[in-house]
Amino acid sequence: MSEDDELVSRLKEDYETAPLCTPDRVMLDYAHKLTVEPWAVEENDVAALKEKGFSEAAILDINQVTGYFAFVNRLAQGLGVELEDSWSDE
Numbered sequence: 534m535s536e537d538d539e540l541v542s543r544l545k546e547d548y549e550t551a552p553l554c555t556p557d558r559v560m561l562d563y564a565h566k567l568t569v570e571p572w573a574v575e576e577n578d579v580a581a582l583k584e585k586g587f588s589e590a591a592i593l594d595i596n597q598v599t600g601y602f603a604f605v606n607r608l609a610q611g612l613g614v615e616l617e618d619s620w621s622d623e
């Protein structure tokens with residue numbers, strides 16, 4: 534959980550406008566591409582993560598977490614499950 538409310542707000546709105554370090558931006562670009570157009574992910578996308586210091590184990594984690602969330606969201610959407618608003622302000 535972040536104490537930087539501005540960063541959280543920017544990430545929720547559009548991660549591309551958030552003030553992120555380059556490795557975090559490359560990671561989110563990869564996760565976004567894997568979510569929105571997985572057929573377009575190429576070897577150079579993984580290479581970009583390695584160039585920014587991500588280990589093969591970290592890349593696998595990023596890939597699996599991204600894939601898992603996509604899977605669970607599609608299951609819920611396909612079944613018409615109403616999800617709690619986990620992004621609401623408390």
